[in-house]
Amino acid sequence: MDISVTTEAWTVENRSWLGSRDGTPYTESITLHVPSFTANLHYPDGFIPSGILLAKYTSGPNVGLWGPYAGATSESQTVTITGSPTGGTFTLTFDGETTAGIAYNASAAAVKDALAALPGVTGNDITVTGGPGPGTPFVVGFKGQFAGENVPQMTASGSGLTGGSTPAVTVTTTTAGGSGNTSGLDVPEGFLWNSTHLRAGGAERIGAPLLWRGVIRVNRLPANSGLDEAARTALAAKFRFKG
Known part of the structure; x- marks a missing residue:
């Protein structure tokens, strides 16, 4: 006769996360x-x-x-204005589409609006923090349809910036999207x-x-x-x- 003690684990099922019986x-x-x-x-x-x-x-x-x-990491890219411009505009290009001119001293909201106006992009697809330019970089976060993706890195043109000392705009990938x-x-x-x-x-x-x-x-x-x-x-x- 086996008189050893045995144990069995039980749990109470909780499917409160289910919204309907569909599926x-x-x-x-x-x-x-x-x-x-x-x-x-x-x-x-x-x-x-x-x-x-x-x-x-x-x-x-x-x-x-x-x-x-x-899990997957959503991408973020940093836009930095250098050369201390005092006027003019710059542009950002994402996936082959270029924004309208963005003021050298734009707010984060203005940069977001410019990107959200691109074909195939909406305000739900991006976030922009930082700014205003040119003193503080902008950080563009990709979400919505781009969430978790390794998106193309934006490019920038500062040819419309004026004043300062050889003003320019650079873009770097802060956090690469996707999963390893x-x-x-x-x-x-x-x-x-x-x-x-x-x-x-x-x-x-x-x-x-x-x-x-x-x-x-x-x-x-x-x-x-x-x-x-x-x-x-x-x-x-x-x-x-x-x-």
């Missing part, structure tokens, strides 16, 4: 790669909570298995449907269901869900986000 009858069976999840981050109490954002390995030794979405993860985990695919029990040192692979379309209440997702702006943009065709 729930069509979950997909996948296989998680357990070592890809970090105990203290993804399953501190022994369970990966439902609502964790997942991605699929497309290269390397774990092809076909699933792990946590690795090339295994596929930088491409979000869907959310874990069932809270899943994991044990460090246990099975390397475990089956789980994936919700790949539906309505998500963002403010109810688990704190470690991994959802970022880049993921929201990438998943917009499959999911509707509330909050």
